[in-house]
Amino acid sequence: MGNIIDQLAGVSLFDGLSPQELEALAAIAVVDKKGKGEPIFAEGDEADGLYIVLEGRVKIFKLSAEGKEQILHIFGAGEPFAEVAVFSGTTYPAHAESLARSQLVFLPKDKFVELIRQNPSLAMNMLASVSRRLKQFAAMIEALSLQEVPGRLANHFLLLFDQQGTGAIQLGITKGQLASLLGTIPETLSRILSRMIKQGLIDDQGARINILDREGLEELATGEKRL
Amino acid sequence: MGNIIDQLAGVSLFDGLSPQELEALAAIAVVDKKGKGEPIFAEGDEADGLYIVLEGRVKIFKLSAEGKEQILHIFGAGEPFAEVAVFSGTTYPAHAESLARSQLVFLPKDKFVELIRQNPSLAMNMLASVSRRLKQFAAMIEALSLQEVPGRLANHFLLLFDQQGTGAIQLGITKGQLASLLGTIPETLSRILSRMIKQGLIDDQGARINILDREGLEELATGEKRL
DNA sequence: CGTTCTGTTGAATACCTTCAATTCGCGTGG
DNA sequence: CCACGCGAATTGAAGGTATTCAACAGAACG
Numbered sequence: 377m378g379n380i381i382d383q384l385a386g387v388s389l390f391d392g393l394s395p396q397e398l399e400a401l402a403a404i405a406v407v408d409k410k411g412k413g414e415p416i417f418a419e420g421d422e423a424d425g426l427y428i429v430l431e432g433r434v435k436i437f438k439l440s441a442e443g444k445e446q447i448l449h450i451f452g453a454g455e456p457f458a459e460v461a462v463f464s465g466t467t468y469p470a471h472a473e474s475l476a477r478s479q480l481v482f483l484p485k486d487k488f489v490e491l492i493r494q495n496p497s498l499a500m501n502m503l504a505s506v507s508r509r510l511k512q513f514a515a516m517i518e519a520l521s522l523q524e525v526p527g528r529l530a531n532h533f534l535l536l537f538d539q540q541g542t543g544a545i546q547l548g549i550t551k552g553q554l555a556s557l558l559g560t561i562p563e564t565l566s567r568i569l570s571r572m573i574k575q576g577l578i579d580d581q582g583a584r585i586n587i588l589d590r591e592g593l594e595e596l597a598t599g600e601k602r603l
Numbered sequence: 604m605g606n607i608i609d610q611l612a613g614v615s616l617f618d619g620l621s622p623q624e625l626e627a628l629a630a631i632a633v634v635d636k637k638g639k640g641e642p643i644f645a646e647g648d649e650a651d652g653l654y655i656v657l658e659g660r661v662k663i664f665k666l667s668a669e670g671k672e673q674i675l676h677i678f679g680a681g682e683p684f685a686e687v688a689v690f691s692g693t694t695y696p697a698h699a700e701s702l703a704r705s706q707l708v709f710l711p712k713d714k715f716v717e718l719i720r721q722n723p724s725l726a727m728n729m730l731a732s733v734s735r736r737l738k739q740f741a742a743m744i745e746a747l748s749l750q751e752v753p754g755r756l757a758n759h760f761l762l763l764f765d766q767q768g769t770g771a772i773q774l775g776i777t778k779g780q781l782a783s784l785l786g787t788i789p790e791t792l793s794r795i796l797s798r799m800i801k802q803g804l805i806d807d808q809g810a811r812i813n814i815l816d817r818e819g820l821e822e823l824a825t826g827e828k829r830l
Numbered sequence: 831c832g833t834t835c836t837g838t839t840g841a842a843t844a845c846c847t848t849c850a851a852t853t854c855g856c857g858t859g860g
Numbered sequence: 861c862c863a864c865g866c867g868a869a870t871t872g873a874a875g876g877t878a879t880t881c882a883a884c885a886g887a888a889c890g
Contacts (some may be wrong), residue, residue, distance in 0.1 A: 380730035429777035431611035438741070442827040448741055463727070464734035469741055492726070499719070499726035500690070506733045507691035514665070514675055514696055520747040521786040524877070551837065559748040564878060564887090566838050582837095599668040688881095751845070778869065791846060793870050809855085 380405055384481070389456050392497045404487040412473035421459030423468045425484040432478025436470050437556070447557040449512075450475070450549060459506055462488060464493055475549075500547055520559050526568050526603045528558045530596035533578065533587060543587040550583075559562050571603045607632055611708070616683050616732055617744045621814040637701035650688030650695045650709040656680055659705025660775075663697050664783070674784040676739075677702070677776060689715060690798040703775075721784055726758050747786050753795050753830045755785045758824035760805070760814060777810075798830045 381402045395525075404422055410416060412437045416434065422543065429451050435550065448470055451457050461468055462485050466560075474480075492499045494515045494598060519528045532554070536545045547554060555565040577593055579586035587593065595601040609618055617625065634657075637643060637723045643654065645705050652720065654661075656678050663684060676806055679730045688695055689712050701707075703750065717724045746755045759781070763772045774781060782792040799805045804820055806813040822828040 438745040438749060440745075444749055446748040447718065447744060448744060459736050460734045462670060462734075463730040464738055469738045489727070492730075493723040496723070496726065497718040499723065500716070502688040502730060503719075503726070503733065505731065506737060507687045508688075510687050510733060510737050511691055513737065517675060517743055517747065518665040518667075518673060519785075520744065521673040522665060522671055550835095552835095558676070559744075561879065562837065563839085563880085566666060567878095570838080591719045788847065790848085790868065790871085794846095797870080 378408065380481070384428075385455070387428055387454050387488070389428070389501050391497070391501060396493060397491070397498070402489060403482070404491075406459075406482040406484070408480045408482050409446070410478045410480060411475050413461060413475060416472040416474060417458070417468050419468055419471050421468050423458065423466055424560075425482055425488060426458045426462050427472075428456045428481040428483070430481055432480040433475040434472055434478060434480070435475050435553070438470050445556050446494045446559060447553060448516075449509075451552070454506060458547075459502060459509075460486070461485070473501055475553075478517060491527070503528050508553070523566055523597075524602075525558060525560050526571070527597050528560075529565070529568055529572075530577075530593040532558060533585065533593055534590070535598060537587055537590065543590075545585045547583050547585060562573060568603065575603065605710070607634065611655075612680050614655055614683070616655070616728050617725070618716075618728060620722070624718070624722060624725070627718060628710070630756040631711060631718075635707045635709050635710070637705045637707065637788070639701060639703050641701045643699040643707070644685070645694050646695055646698050648695050650685065650693055650712070652690050652715060653682045653683055653685045654699075654708055655708040655710070657706040657708055658700040661699055661705060661707070662702050662780070665697050665701050671788075672783050673786060674780060675743075676736075677784070683732060686729060686736075688712070690733075702780075718750060741825060750824075750826070751829075752785060752787050752791055753798070754824050754826060755787075756792070756795055756799075757804075759785060759818040760812065761817070761820055764814055764817065770817075772812045772814060774810050774812060795830065804828065 381395075384401055384405065385393075385399055385591050388524055390401065393401070408427075410432070417423075419438070431453055434451045434457060435447050436451070437445045437447045439445050449457070457472065458468060492502060519531060523531070533545060537543065538548070540546065549557070551569075552562045555562045558565065569578070569580055573580055575589075575592065577587075577589045577596075579588055592601070596603065605677070608622075608625050608650045611628055611632065612625055617628065620628070635654075637659070644667070646648075661678045661684060662674055663678070664674045664706055665673045666672050684699065685695060697772065721730060732776075746758060750758070760772060763774070764770065776784070778792055779789045785792065796805070796807055800807055801817075802819065802824075804814075804816045806815055819828070823830065
């Protein structure tokens with residue numbers, strides 16, 4: 377199917393690959409569809425390869441003994457995940473679940489490693505991708521350890537603001553998921569949102585948040601001020 | 604200096620490289636010595652390359668606005684750090700400081716990237732290294748978000764137990780540094796240690812800790828029990 | 831129109847941090 | 861060799877932030 381090749385060509389991880397190389401990729405690719413809420417793999421599962429999201433959304437998360445979840449990442453179209461599985465260890469280090477009707481590409485470990493070996497550009501792209509991920513995780517550790525929930529939330533809003541270029545932010549996920557992404561629980565998030573509203577920092581319209589006072593959020597994020 | 608080549612040959616990141624390749628590495632390597640407490644780079648500094656610890660210890664850490672520090676990693680002999688700088692972004696994402704009299708090798712970004720391009724094995728080794736790091740960070744996020752300090756500490760002890768293969772653990776760092784690594788402060792660590800002692804889980808001899816009840820620590824780490 | 835999932839709010843509690851005061855350990859200099 | 865001094869570690873009391881548990885409101889969905 378030329379279709380798969382076209383879709384792979386749009387994945388930034390594969391930027392700079394020749395048509396032949398893309399074809400080699402497509403040759404080993406397996407398309408997989410998942411419904412909303414359907415698990416993709418569980419932590420500890422045998423790791424046979426990595427995935428790329430063609431369509432939909434996927435969450436990567438850890439679970440505590442008591443069932444609390446910490447979302448590590450939410451991936452959308454064009455993003456690869458579980459690359460770690462290919463290069464380190466034999467099992468997946470976290471859970472993956474589809475958040476919507478999704479279309480995925482699975483690339484088997486062994487064959488993919490061969491392609492990387494033969495392909496310096498692909499290797500560099502992989503390194504860039506994993507390194508970016510590492511930086512994001514470092515920022516997450518910093519946030520969890522050195523900031524309180526209001527600061528983390530303010531940070532998140534500012535990030536979305538910059539990404540979306542508008543004061544009318546789309547969360548893109550439920551508030552419960554946002555709480556889990558920030559390392560807290562829905563109740564706490566709800567309380568902090570209402571405090572932010574009371575102070576005129578934001579306006580809450582459900583899945584859309586309006587940034588009313590960017591300055592104020594920045595002061596929260598840097599710890600200069602508190603709610 | 605053949606000396607440098609020998610030392611680089613002992614670095615696992617360079618496993619599988621031919622003598623010529625090692626020589627090419629040595630040709631671009633710059634040796635650097637740092638004293639105890641001396642900064643190596645600061646977060647936000649222009650990132651020109653990566654480092655390898657030949658001797659000594661280096662801590663990588665984030666700082667909060669109020670000056671609290673979160674240690675991300677402590678590296679010893681043979682370990683590379685700041686690889687991220689080479690592949691993603693132009694500035695270092697955290698601070699680095701020497702914890703002892705250290706000898707470092709600096710590898711300039713541009714030249715090192717060239718070597719990777721020409722060297723699939725080196726690329727694979729780099730990918731494995733960064734991926735391992737990513738897994739460690741994921742575990743750290745999990746710990747910070749889903750475990751309380753006693754659980755994190757128990758986990759850390761169990762890790763050292765397995766690494767060192769003996770119940771007489773050497774911390775290798777000060778308790779203050781351990782606190783920062785676990786995302787807490789010395790006072791809290793101290794209190795929890797004394798509770799662990801009271802319950803007969805461990806015995807505290809300063810820089811050495813004796814594991815008296817591995818089972819009990821595991822129950823703490825999994826959340827089955829609390830202090 | 832009812833059922834279910836998501837989100838909100840309140841009260842009580844738990845955990846960790848902050849601040850302050852000692853104590854301990856150890857290297858340095860007398 | 862001992863005494864001093866300084867940083868590291870410990871301990872206590874008070875306070876703050878986030879979680880837990882429970883009840884309820886609201887939105888989404890069939």
